[in-house]
Amino acid sequence: MRICSSSRSGLFLQVSAVVLGSLIAYSPLYSSAQTGSTSSTKQTTSLGDSIHRTDGKQLHIFYLHGIGSEGPDDHDSLALRQGICSFVKDCITFAGEHDGTEYADQDEFALNAPPPLLKYLGQEVWKKDRSGDSSKEWNAAAPFVVHWKLARSSGQTIYVDEINWWPLVFSLKCRQIIESDAALVGPSADRIKLCSTLRPDKTEEGRFISYDWIPAEDAPRLLALASRGALVNRRLKNGILDWGFSDALLTLGPLRTYLLDGIRQLILKSVAISPDGIRGGAATPRDDQEYVIVSHSLGSYLIFAALDIGPATLKTATVQNSGNAFEEVLKRTSLVYFFANQLRLLELASLDGSSDKNLVTHLEDWGRLRCDYLNPSADTTQTCARPKIIALNDPSDLLTWTVPEQLLTTVDVQNVVVKNARHWFWLIASPTKAHNDYAKNKNAVGQMLKLHKP
Numbered sequence: 218m219r220i221c222s223s224s225r226s227g228l229f230l231q232v233s234a235v236v237l238g239s240l241i242a243y244s245p246l247y248s249s250a251q252t253g254s255t256s257s258t259k260q261t262t263s264l265g266d267s268i269h270r271t272d273g274k275q276l277h278i279f280y281l282h283g284i285g286s287e288g289p290d291d292h293d294s295l296a297l298r299q300g301i302c303s304f305v306k307d308c309i310t311f312a313g314e315h316d317g318t319e320y321a322d323q324d325e326f327a328l329n330a331p332p333p334l335l336k337y338l339g340q341e342v343w344k345k346d347r348s349g350d351s352s353k354e355w356n357a358a359a360p361f362v363v364h365w366k367l368a369r370s371s372g373q374t375i376y377v378d379e380i381n382w383w384p385l386v387f388s389l390k391c392r393q394i395i396e397s398d399a400a401l402v403g404p405s406a407d408r409i410k411l412c413s414t415l416r417p418d419k420t421e422e423g424r425f426i427s428y429d430w431i432p433a434e435d436a437p438r439l440l441a442l443a444s445r446g447a448l449v450n451r452r453l454k455n456g457i458l459d460w461g462f463s464d465a466l467l468t469l470g471p472l473r474t475y476l477l478d479g480i481r482q483l484i485l486k487s488v489a490i491s492p493d494g495i496r497g498g499a500a501t502p503r504d505d506q507e508y509v510i511v512s513h514s515l516g517s518y519l520i521f522a523a524l525d526i527g528p529a530t531l532k533t534a535t536v537q538n539s540g541n542a543f544e545e546v547l548k549r550t551s552l553v554y555f556f557a558n559q560l561r562l563l564e565l566a567s568l569d570g571s572s573d574k575n576l577v578t579h580l581e582d583w584g585r586l587r588c589d590y591l592n593p594s595a596d597t598t599q600t601c602a603r604p605k606i607i608a609l610n611d612p613s614d615l616l617t618w619t620v621p622e623q624l625l626t627t628v629d630v631q632n633v634v635v636k637n638a639r640h641w642f643w644l645i646a647s648p649t650k651a652h653n654d655y656a657k658n659k660n661a662v663g664q665m666l667k668l669h670k671p
Contacts, residue, residue: 262605264509264552265666268305268375274507277376277487281480283514283557284464285456286383288411289426294379296656297511298365301377304666307370313377316364317496320424321482324534325475326359328423335471342388357428358384360479362487366494374494378487382476382519384428386467387412391430394459396439403444405455409436465515465559469566469574473522478535480523485542502545513556513655514616518563521579529573547583548590554665555608556655557617577625580606584627605629609661611637613646635661 267276280294295312302308322328332343332355343354360382367375391412395405413436415429431439444451468476485500492505502508512520524543526536560576567574588601606628608620614637622630637658638650655661 262552263607263665263667264301264554265304265668267507267509267551268301268372268666269668270507273373274505275376275490275492275503276373276507276509277378278509278511279484279487279520280377280379281510281512281516281520282379282381282383283512283516285461285514286381288383288387289416291383292379293513293656294363294365294377294511296654297662298367298377300656300659300662301367301375301666304662305367305369305372305375307372309368309370313365313367313375316366316376318361318363318420319483319486320359320361320421321479322359323482324478324538326479326482328356330355332358333475337389337393353423354388354428356423357425358388359424360384360476360483361424362483364487364496376487376490376494378483380480380483380487380516380520382479385472385476385479386464387428388430389467389472390460390463394463395455396431396435398454398459399439399442402446402451402454404440404442405459406440408455408460409439465563468515468519473574474531474533476519477523478533480519481535481539481543484520484523484546485539488542488546500539500542502542502549504549506549508546508550510550510553511556512554512558514559514652515563517553517555517558517560518576521576521583522573525579525582527573527578527582531573544586547586550583550587551604553604553606555606555620557610557614557652558608558620559616559618560620561618577621580625581627584625588627603627603629605631607665608632609635609655609664611635611646611651611655613638613640613648613651615648616652633661633664635664637661 264278267274270276278297280297282291282293286293298312302311302313320326324330325333329352331351332341335342343351343358345351346353360380361384363379363381365377365379367377369375391408395408395412399405399409409431411427413429413431413433414427415433416426418424418426446454467473488502488506488508489498489500490496491498492503510517510520524547526543530536563574564576567576569575572578584603587604592601606620606625608630610617610619610632612634619632620630622632635655635658636646637652637654638646638648640646
């Protein structure tokens with residue numbers, strides 16, 4: 218989740234944290250020593266290991282944003298790419314070069330396909346335009362992936378695939394939450410502007426960089442509405458509840474199917490690249506590819522639900538047409554980083570059982586698949602090298618919890634405590650910076666890029 222991008226909103230959230238009693242004591246950066254059992258087979262232990270590896274594998278980093286994305290200008294992977302280039306010191310273009318943008322465009326996301334018949338309080342989520350076209354808004358809701366290529370002068374190219382699922386939730390948030398709450402508590406100027414900006418994608422016919430879910434002619438009326446709620450409360454509701462938690466709720470309802478299918482299609486587009494970096498072709502994961510997942514907030518919950526196809530998974534056309542491609546991606550995923558995860562919170566909605574919404578089940582399945590891939594001989598006595606989750610948590614972040622270390626049996630877990638924001642008088646730190654600035658924290662990125670010492 219990106220709580221807010223403006224410094225003013227950050228100040229309001231700082232004050233609100235005091236009001237709410239968020240008194241967090243100073244805690245310097247340290248790494249927890251509690252991990253799972255040590256395996257006998259060498260395993261990637263950091264992103265730095267993967268980058269410095271000499272076995273010629275093509276490294277892909279899948280980056281997924283969390284709840285509360287601020288839309289087309291919210292480039293979540295930028296700080297991470299900058300950190301990687303500062304570490305390797307030989308990027309030809311600092312932070313990498315743009316390597317193409319692709320939309321989910323198969324099955325239900327095909328261009329001009331009719332929108333799903335989802336309604337909110339009796340109203341269609343994606344409406345017909347003035348000409349009677351029912352597909353235009355659905356075209357604007359397609360998730361997309363931005364490919365980045367970190368070409369290096371003396372090292373192997375690193376690929377960062379930034380997966381954006383936020384377009385699917387904007388219609389509901391803009392129209393049903395932001396617009397209606399403007400009359401109750403007061404307008405959220407930044408988000409009304411975001412929701413009322415129309416920008417067609419000139420490089421992709423029929424797609425949109427930004428869409429006017431709130432008509433531009435309605436924006437001045439909404440902005441002129443009186444502010445009724447108390448200042449701090451209004452900012453909290455506009456930022457955290459209206460724009461943030463609404464995303465989490467949407468992932469648990471009928472929209473979930475489309476969110477996961479969109480992510481699946483974008484993953485397949487990301488792995489469809491030749492050994493020499495030519496995009497396109499068959500979306501078949503190769504043995505010379507390695508994948509690392511870096512996810513912020515809700516992104517971790519979504520990507521594992523998308524990749525782990527189990528008995529309880531709805532068999533959409535995307536799932537049926539992909540064969541075992543997602544299983545092959547999980548097999549080649551060696552390492553996962555969680556920025557500000559909500560695993561403990563979201564598991565309250567699923568509990569134990571045969572549910573597609575149980576994240577722990579997805580993580581355990583990943584561990585088993587990875588083990589079978591590294592150790593294919595059924596009669597071997599060699600212990601599997603378990604894949605690893607490194608969860609970075611700032612204690613002053615209001616939206617992160619530790620990942621249970623002892624409950625996962627097929628995955629090693631390491632919870633790492635970091636400090637993203639300065640503490641003021643040992644009483645408060647900016648909740649905005651604490652939650653948003655994991656990739657901007659040089660010490661946190663240093664934890665990710667440190668080399669393993671046997």
